Amino acid sequence: xxxxxxxxxxxxxxxxxxxxxxxxxxxESGQIDATKCISGCRACVDACPSHAIFLIPDEYPLQQxxxxxxxxxxxxxxxxxxxxxxxxxxxxxxxDDPIVRQLAQALSMxxxxxxxxxxxxxxxxxxxxxxxKDFLQSxxxxxxxxxxxxxxxxxxxxxx
Amino acid sequence: xxxxxxxxxxxxxxxxxxxxxxxxxRETKWEDIPSEWVCPLCATNxxxxxxxxxxxxxxxxxxxxxxxxANTLRxxxxxxMSALCSNLSKGCExxxxxxxxxxxxxxxxxxxxxGDFTKDATFSDLSNFLQKDLDTNYKNAKNVIxxxxxxxxxxxxxxxxxxxxxxxxxxxxxxxxxNELLENTNIYVCEICGFVYIxxxxxxxxxxxxxxxxxxxxxxxx
Numbered sequence: 001x002x003x004x005x006x007x008x009x010x011x012x013x014x015x016x017x018x019x020x021x022x023x024x025x026x027x028e029s030g031q032i033d034a035t036k037c038i039s040g041c042r043a044c045v046d047a048c049p050s051h052a053i054f055l056i057p058d059e060y061p062l063q064q065x066x067x068x069x070x071x072x073x074x075x076x077x078x079x080x081x082x083x084x085x086x087x088x089x090x091x092x093x094x095x096d097d098p099i100v101r102q103l104a105q106a107l108s109m110x111x112x113x114x115x116x117x118x119x120x121x122x123x124x125x126x127x128x129x130x131x132x133k134d135f136l137q138s139x140x141x142x143x144x145x146x147x148x149x150x151x152x153x154x155x156x157x158x159x160x
Numbered sequence: 161x162x163x164x165x166x167x168x169x170x171x172x173x174x175x176x177x178x179x180x181x182x183x184x185x186r187e188t189k190w191e192d193i194p195s196e197w198v199c200p201l202c203a204t205n206x207x208x209x210x211x212x213x214x215x216x217x218x219x220x221x222x223x224x225x226x227x228x229x230a231n232t233l234r235x236x237x238x239x240x241m242s243a244l245c246s247n248l249s250k251g252c253e254x255x256x257x258x259x260x261x262x263x264x265x266x267x268x269x270x271x272x273x274x275g276d277f278t279k280d281a282t283f284s285d286l287s288n289f290l291q292k293d294l295d296t297n298y299k300n301a302k303n304v305i306x307x308x309x310x311x312x313x314x315x316x317x318x319x320x321x322x323x324x325x326x327x328x329x330x331x332x333x334x335x336x337x338x339n340e341l342l343e344n345t346n347i348y349v350c351e352i353c354g355f356v357y358i359x360x361x362x363x364x365x366x367x368x369x370x371x372x373x374x375x376x377x378x379x380x381x382x
Binding site for chain 1: 234235236237239247248250252255257260263264266267275280281282283286290298300304305313319323324330334341347349350352353355356379380381
């Protein structure tokens with residue numbers, strides 16, 4: 001567990017500078033130096049008056065198992081939501097009425113969020129989970145168009 | 161004193177409290193609110209509101225056939241892959257993994273550009289999907305997920321169904337009023353749950369997921 005700073009909450013009280021035993025909080029990047037941070041120390045977390053620092057786990061829990069029919073029910077919804085998003089995006093592209101495009105934009109954003117939420121609950125909550133790795137690997141194992149960014153997928157599989 | 165709930169967005173009118181912003185005084189009886197009054201969050205008509213004690217029946221039992229259950233899971237569509245990757249990007253951001261967040265974002269954009277833009281698209285096409293979600297898909301999903309006791313998934317369904325009702329109501333309103341619906345006002349989307357609001361100013365908190373309005377974005381006209 002090492003400390004990170006939510007820069008939106010940080011009010012530059014700088015108490016973390018005084019209490020950190022290693023100087024990990026003393027950086028110009030706005031973030032805490034993970035290589036100097038002592039795992040589980042939390043001195044800065046407790047000192048911060050703005051609650052801007054917290055610990056994040058080095059290892060996350062395993063992805064919760066989803067039953068086949070739960071996954072299926074959620075994927076039925078993700079299919080519907082993404083098709084609605086695609087319709088809205090098509091309206092944005094083809095309409096020359098600014099108000100129509102504005103409404104379609106709102107609908108596309110909303111449907112994207114709805115689709116994201118059900119997919120996340122369908123077994124893709126954690127980016128470092130096996131499900132996500134299997135998904136990425138499947139992209140490499142199946143034929144892709146010429147312009148497919150293989151290097152991005154390989155990089156992700158490498159660092160996740 | 162009674163309470164009345166909007167069937168679309170769950171806004172609650174409490175006779176004991178009234179609505180200060182609309183100059184409806186405390187202890188104003190439901191019957192005394194003008195019939196042209198509409199829900200301040202989603203413009204549902206007053207007559208459609210339900211008294212709080214009434215049971216809203218949502219859990220109709222619809223189940224998958226055995227044959228459906230035996231099917232193996234399908235491969236995600238290009239559009240779904242885009243949504244999956246944009247959500248994984250958000251997940252990485254929350255873990256302060258900026259590099260991964262950025263890579264997933266690029267992948268999401270790649271898939272987004274590959275979406276199918278060739279089909280005709282109208283708001284009434286969207287309406288048909290929304291109706292099917294409300295009539296069938298959410299009921300099926302609720303049935304299956306309630307049995308499995310999956311809290312996270314159930315939460316997504318509760319919010320998703322509310323937002324879907326609201327989208328359906330927005331399109332119906334647009335159908336009636338056309339551009340007049342948006343001409344002299346603003347439209348907002350909650351960046352957490354997808355709630356859509358039409359009005360001058362965004363509500364203080366999202367009525368669906370309760371996030372403060374710093375997460376409710378205005379959609380500009382371009």
